[in-house]
Structure formats: structure tokens, C-alpha cells
Amino acid sequence: MSSGAVTANDNTLSDPRHRAPLVAGKQDYASITETVCRIAERDKTPRAWYVAFAVSASLTGMLFLLIGYLFITGVGVWGNNSPVFWGWPIVNFVFWVGIGHAGTLISAILFLFRQQWRTSINRFAEAMTIFAVCCAGIFPGIHIGRIWCVYWLAPYPNQMEMWPNFRSPLLWDVFAVSTYATVSALFWYLGMIPDLATLRDRATNPWRRLAYGTFALGWRGSARQWHRYERAYLLLAALATPLVLSVHSVVSFDFAVSQVPGWHTTIFPPYFVAGAIFSGFAMVVTLMVPARAFFGLKELVTLRHLENMNKIILATSCIVGYAYATEFFIAWYSGSQYELFAFLNRALGPYKWAYWTMVFCNVVVPHLFWFKKCRTTPWIMMIVAILVNVGMWFERFVIIVTSLSRDFLPSSWGAFVPTPIDVAMFVGSFGLFFTLFLLFCRYLPMVAMAEVKAAVSHGIEGHGH
Amino acid sequence: MADHASHNTPDSSETRVAAVLGRFDTAAGLKAAAEKVRDEGYRKWDSHSPFPVHGIERAMGIRPTILPLLVFGAGLTGAIVAMFLQWWTNAVDYPFLISGKPFFSVPANIPVAFELIILFSALTAFGGALILNQLPQFHHPVFASEAFRRATSDGFFISIEAGDPKFDERKTAAFLESIGAAVELCRVPAAKPAIPKAIPWAITFVAALALLPPLGVAWYRASVKREPRIHPLHDMAFQPKYKAQSENDRFADRRAMRPPVAGTIAQGGLMLDTALFQGKDSEGNYVADLPVPVEESVMLRGRERFNIYCAPCHGYSGGLPEGAAGDGDPRSWDGMVSIRASQRALTGDGTWTPPRALHSDYVQDQPDGKLFETITAGVNNQGVQSMPGYAKQISVEDRWAIILYLRAIGRSRNAAADDVPETQRTADTGGNR
Numbered sequence: 001m002s003s004g005a006v007t008a009n010d011n012t013l014s015d016p017r018h019r020a021p022l023v024a025g026k027q028d029y030a031s032i033t034e035t036v037c038r039i040a041e042r043d044k045t046p047r048a049w050y051v052a053f054a055v056s057a058s059l060t061g062m063l064f065l066l067i068g069y070l071f072i073t074g075v076g077v078w079g080n081n082s083p084v085f086w087g088w089p090i091v092n093f094v095f096w097v098g099i100g101h102a103g104t105l106i107s108a109i110l111f112l113f114r115q116q117w118r119t120s121i122n123r124f125a126e127a128m129t130i131f132a133v134c135c136a137g138i139f140p141g142i143h144i145g146r147i148w149c150v151y152w153l154a155p156y157p158n159q160m161e162m163w164p165n166f167r168s169p170l171l172w173d174v175f176a177v178s179t180y181a182t183v184s185a186l187f188w189y190l191g192m193i194p195d196l197a198t199l200r201d202r203a204t205n206p207w208r209r210l211a212y213g214t215f216a217l218g219w220r221g222s223a224r225q226w227h228r229y230e231r232a233y234l235l236l237a238a239l240a241t242p243l244v245l246s247v248h249s250v251v252s253f254d255f256a257v258s259q260v261p262g263w264h265t266t267i268f269p270p271y272f273v274a275g276a277i278f279s280g281f282a283m284v285v286t287l288m289v290p291a292r293a294f295f296g297l298k299e300l301v302t303l304r305h306l307e308n309m310n311k312i313i314l315a316t317s318c319i320v321g322y323a324y325a326t327e328f329f330i331a332w333y334s335g336s337q338y339e340l341f342a343f344l345n346r347a348l349g350p351y352k353w354a355y356w357t358m359v360f361c362n363v364v365v366p367h368l369f370w371f372k373k374c375r376t377t378p379w380i381m382m383i384v385a386i387l388v389n390v391g392m393w394f395e396r397f398v399i400i401v402t403s404l405s406r407d408f409l410p411s412s413w414g415a416f417v418p419t420p421i422d423v424a425m426f427v428g429s430f431g432l433f434f435t436l437f438l439l440f441c442r443y444l445p446m447v448a449m450a451e452v453k454a455a456v457s458h459g460i461e462g463h464g465h
Numbered sequence: 466m467a468d469h470a471s472h473n474t475p476d477s478s479e480t481r482v483a484a485v486l487g488r489f490d491t492a493a494g495l496k497a498a499a500e501k502v503r504d505e506g507y508r509k510w511d512s513h514s515p516f517p518v519h520g521i522e523r524a525m526g527i528r529p530t531i532l533p534l535l536v537f538g539a540g541l542t543g544a545i546v547a548m549f550l551q552w553w554t555n556a557v558d559y560p561f562l563i564s565g566k567p568f569f570s571v572p573a574n575i576p577v578a579f580e581l582i583i584l585f586s587a588l589t590a591f592g593g594a595l596i597l598n599q600l601p602q603f604h605h606p607v608f609a610s611e612a613f614r615r616a617t618s619d620g621f622f623i624s625i626e627a628g629d630p631k632f633d634e635r636k637t638a639a640f641l642e643s644i645g646a647a648v649e650l651c652r653v654p655a656a657k658p659a660i661p662k663a664i665p666w667a668i669t670f671v672a673a674l675a676l677l678p679p680l681g682v683a684w685y686r687a688s689v690k691r692e693p694r695i696h697p698l699h700d701m702a703f704q705p706k707y708k709a710q711s712e713n714d715r716f717a718d719r720r721a722m723r724p725p726v727a728g729t730i731a732q733g734g735l736m737l738d739t740a741l742f743q744g745k746d747s748e749g750n751y752v753a754d755l756p757v758p759v760e761e762s763v764m765l766r767g768r769e770r771f772n773i774y775c776a777p778c779h780g781y782s783g784g785l786p787e788g789a790a791g792d793g794d795p796r797s798w799d800g801m802v803s804i805r806a807s808q809r810a811l812t813g814d815g816t817w818t819p820p821r822a823l824h825s826d827y828v829q830d831q832p833d834g835k836l837f838e839t840i841t842a843g844v845n846n847q848g849v850q851s852m853p854g855y856a857k858q859i860s861v862e863d864r865w866a867i868i869l870y871l872r873a874i875g876r877s878r879n880a881a882a883d884d885v886p887e888t889q890r891t892a893d894t895g896g897n898r
Contacts, residue, residue, distance in 0.1 A: 029515060030618060030619040033619060155554060162559055163558060164554070165555065166550075167563060167570075167573045167574075169576075175581070176576065182584060183587040186591040189591075194516075194617065200617075201617045201618065202614070213603065217601035217602070218600055218602040218604070218605065220607060220608075222511040223499070223511060223518070223522065226516075226521075227530060228593075228594045231529075231533065235532065235533060235586070239590065240587070243580075243583045243587075246576070246583075250576050449515070454519075457516065457519075
């Protein structure tokens, strides 16, 4: 890598004497532009994209029809009932908002740590974050019962002369999730402005030029612009880093600040954040493996990127497994019979199948990543990542449903049974996620070209200065 | 060099050169050239690259941006706004106690304050970067160049604008060429392009339309409506059910409220036994006999209730003997309330109407029904309630049991020594103890 273009193809070797190249193949600035832009610029959309889009758009339509049905009929269409008033909608909310943590983590925390390998995947992960937060935001919004009064959550002067209760973790959650959605979107968009300008300048069709040009805001790539841009990006990264840690902490307060056995634990904030990163990275891998193959991005999103993400999945899996064990220890150590019962009930009660599914997917399966073969084989990592996502959904299900279905008073115990509407809405949220994702893949730059170019410019131009 | 100056627009009479653009092949070349342009003394110039070139700020002499300061200010503002919002709304304007939590406490207000710090700072970082960069700016001389399109892919450019005091079309171009650039002139129309008239009109129209919803809201808020408000969604206020006094076409009489089925007895309607419940017969005369069985259990019940409810005033044995003075003669047979009230009345502290002696002829001659009425409603002489009614405290059956006990008191207090059975006589009753 001393001079000339970047050449190595296998960059997963860990030889401490050589820094592994960030991208594979013989790359220069133009080839990076070409690799990324041609995806958004192709004249004929591949048939597979249309098929995928038709499926996911139909599911999205189903989601919104069901929301309309819920709107007209009421929350009785769900399985939520005494004593489990927080059923699937909140499970889905926590699931999606957790997935939405990887993008900002990759963009912000790895940026602050100068982990330049992030540049190939950060755009993709940020997009995933925003789409996951969109899906997450729907569920508590429609869960409030009288959906048309959702604006009451905002502190605005009103004729009722009432204000929201700022001592409630549920209101903290409103602020945390909406701030997170806003900041993630700003971060994503700010990072994309130079790449939108690239698409604008390459556009041959005047309409494309107008569309990309509008969103590129007249970016000229001038050094003065870059200077302020980089400073803003650094500031946003520095702001997003504590934010990403705070969001899932606040989500965990929804549970931890209550008195319900199994929820009232101080380990929840770090445990939720670790789980969120875990599930988020698993979702990035799930999407990245097929996307890099389908869109010809294997040279920019290399096996080393995937391997690094798999290492993070392994690390966070260990944290999550440790948290599961700690919960049991504390339940015993607390001497509280309700706490101890809540956890024994999780592992041995009527929802033990969900608990052990969770343990298998989140704690057992990721240990495959101790083996380099598994970390670098796309189909294996894809299976592991999907299982992790399944496991993380079950984690939220276990936390919410087992704790609520059997709390202090045995006379009020009950079982939770989801309705087909519950299931269809969850499936529909995947439809929304993939619809947005397919649109992103088709029309926007999937890789942060400017950042990749900056990261590899030494390799391309050599160390001649 | 001769060609590049005019390849853009052949008709140079209507255009002017707004900038000179020089292209370099590498980022390193750009940086080296930037130092030379800076040293040459140009002011209105810039370099353009597809990615931020490391060290170019120093090469160009760009001063650090004030953006971090703005963001710091925004963060402080966010903290203050959040704390003030939470304190004012929850502790001052609308304080309500919930879960015993204090109206204002810093720990509970940290999460929202934190989120607003981040939100304000992030919006400022984003908005500040755009404003300081003067974006959006869709027109710029460099966009006149076709070649400049590579500036966002793999081209490195230096642009020197015509506004620079040292700018001279030929000299500047020659200078850029001398430091290794491929030079191009950016020609723009000499006259500023006129904004199409439709645009201001369209903006005005959209702005006027945007005013309509808030105006409508304000008008509805300010005006009084006689009709009930519109409910687009039938909230719980409108349930599919019939309410009292409404119509229902299913019935011949169209009344949603149905009259009771024949033979229905309303709650409380079983109190038809006037002797038991009112102490009167069907004619309205007081009954002379108890409508409850005369048994020992009833007598004992009556004594127990009497000692609870009646004795405090009337005394356990029914009051003072006939003709005894009610003034300060605290005999055990008077009620303790009556004794105390009589003492205080003597010293002019309040008034007290002494209760009737229950063994007196006045009481004992009354029919049972009349006594029942007295216990139920109390005694009211010309507006002075000398005895309260006990209907709330004593059940109907217990009132009759008390009356039975009253008769026993009357009988015992008015008895002669001969009335005591021979075997139970004591000295007081004329026996030999």
C-alpha cells in the first residue's frame, strides 16, 4: 500500500505488520464514484427489485389499512388485555428502536474512534437506523388508544390548561425517540449532501438533475464548505454518541422505573443498550450480505467490514448473556420473593419456550463467531444474524409478557394471546422497513463516496507528501 | 489556453467571465497549488474537491469556523429551556401530585433536559453549517463549467472569482496555468437572469393558502357555536346504545325506556307492612301492639340497643324518678349526657331540655306505634329538635325491640314490692336479704 492504487483483494488477514486495506480491488476516485453511482443511475430497474418492492409495498399497505382498522375499531383488535396491557405493539416498538441503534453507533462512535472502516457501511447503517425508527415510532403512536389525541404528548399551551407529566418515563421516551429520529435524520442527510451533489453532477436526465440538485442544496465541494461541514459532522457525531446511549436507556426506564417484578432493575439501561447494538448490527449484516452481492458492492463493502461487524455482534452477545445471568443472580440476591418468582417464571413458567428461544438465539448461536470461518462466510453470518434478530424480538417479548402476565397478585394472573392483527401489523412493519430500504437502495448513494475517498486517498495518491 | 477561454459560449457579447477555474489531478497537487494562490494574495477564491482534503485549511489560510461556539450556545439554551419548561409546567402552572413525587426535582428532569440539549445542539450544528456555507445556493459561476462536474467525483479545482480585487481574466488564467492547472473560464450571462414573474406570485399564493388553516382555527376558537361539536370519530361519548328518554322504533310506543313489567316490585317497594315500617295501621292510626314477636331474644336485643343509643341521655333505667328535681342531682339513673348538660345549663352555659322519664305515664301511656315514630323521627317541639331521629342508626326491628324493653322499664319502675317474686326479694324490695 505504499504507492499506487489500492490492490489487495483479501483484506481479512490480520497481519500486524500491514494495515489491511479498507477496500478491495484496484480502486481510484472515479471507480469509487462509478461503483456507487451506477446503482442509482441504471436505466432499467432489475426485475428482482420490482418483485421485492411489490411485496414490501403490499405489506406496507396492509400495515396502514390495519392501522385504519385499529383507528376505527379501537385497541380491542389487539391481544392486549388485562393483565398484559403492553403486548406486541410495545414489543415491536422496543425491537425496532433497538435495531435503529447500529446506524448511529457506526456513524458516530466509530467516527469518534477514527475507525475508518466504517465509511463503507455507515450510510447503509444510518439509513437502516432511520427506517427502523420510522417503524418503531408507529407502534407507541398507535398504542395510545385515542390516536387522534397523540398531539397531547407534546407540551403545548392548550384550552384544557393541562401540561404533560414530565416526571413520567413515558414522556421522557417521547422526547428521547423523537430527538433520536431528528438527529439521525440530520446526520444522515448532512452526510449525504456531497454524494447527492455527485449524483446531481453525473445526471444526464434533467429531472434527475433537478431532483438530486434540489437536495444537494448547491454543494460545490469547496474547501470552505468542507471545513464547516466536517466540523458540523464531528459535532453531530459527538452529540449523537451520548444520544444513542441515552435513547435505549430511556426506553428501558419505561420498564425500570415501574414496580413490576422483572422490570424494576437497575441493570436495564446498560443491558438494553447492549442488546440494541447487538440487534442493530445483526440487522445491518442481514441486509448488507444480500445487498452487497446484489448491487455489486463487494469491493467497497469487503469481507473485513462484515467480519468487524460480526466481532461486535459476538462482543455484544457476551454482554447480553452476562446481563441475563446477572438478572438471575440479583433476583436471588435481592431476597425479594416476587423478583425471584418473576425470573423463575421466565425460565420455567408458561413462556419458557420464548425464554429458551431467546437464550439459544442470543447467547448460544453468536458463539459461532469465535471461528474465523463463520465470521467470513456470508451465508453463515446471515443465518446467525437472522437468528439474533429473532432472539432479540423474543427478548422484548419475554421481558414484557412474562412480567405482566404474572405479577404480585396471583388472582390477577392471565395469559397473553396475540390476535392475527398483532401478527399482521408486525409483518406489515417489516414491509414498511423494506419498502423504504428498497427505495433507498434504488435512488440514493448507498455508500458514503466522499468519506471512502477521503479514507483511501493516501492509498490512491501514495505517501508522496 | 487559447481555446479554453471561449468554448463555453460563442456569443461573448452577452456573457461575462465570472470566475476562472483551474483543474488539478490530485489532492496533493491541489493543496500545493492552494498555498501558491494564497501567497499570491487572492481573496475571493476557493478550492473544490470530492472529499475534504487533509490540511487544505492551512494551505488556504481558512480560519476556524465559529460553529462549535454556536452549538455550545444552543446546548446551553436547550438545558435552560428544558429546565424552565419542566419547572414552569409541572411545578407552577399545573402542579399535580402523582405517585408522591415532588413537583420539581432535578433527577426526574434530567432525561428531557439531556434530550433538548442534544436536539438544540444538533439542529444548530446542521442549520449553522448550512447557513455559514450559504446553502442552499443553486447558482454559482463554477456551475457554468461542464468540467466542474468532476469536482464531486474525481476532479480537484481552484476557482478565482471575478469579484476578487486582483482578478484579471488573462493574468489570473495565466497564473493558474503556471502552477500546473488546466484552466477554464466560467462565463455567465452578463445580465442577472430575471426571476420569472410567476414565482413571486406562486409564493404569495402558497403563503396565503398556508394562512387559511390557522385563521380557521383562530376563528373557531373565538366564535361561539350553538351546535354540538363535530366528532369525526365516535369516541366513547357516542356508543351504540339507547339512552333514557330517547326513541326506539322497535317498540310500539317508541320509548327506549321501558315501563316495568306488570308485577315488578321496585327496590324498597316491599315496605308495604305499615305496622312494621311506620308503626301505623292501614287507616293511619298508631298500632297498640308490637308487630314483632315478644321473646327473650328480642328483649335482650332491645336492652343492648337501648344501652347503646338511648341510655346516654335517658339513663340506663329510664330517667329520674317521678317528681325528682332534674337540677344537679346526679343519680345513676339519669343519663350521663343529661347530667353534664344540666350542670352546665345551671351555670348559664347553654340550655338543656331534660329528657322525658321513660317510665312516666306520659311515655308509657303512648301506643307502641307512637313510640316507634318518636324513635324514628325524634322529638320536635315548635321547631326545637329536643331529640334527634334514630332512623339512620337503628334498624326497624331493633326499634321495636327497644320499645319492648321500654315497656319492661315502665313495668319495673312502676312496680310495687309485691310484684317481685317471693324468692327474689331483697331489703330494698321489702324482702329479707
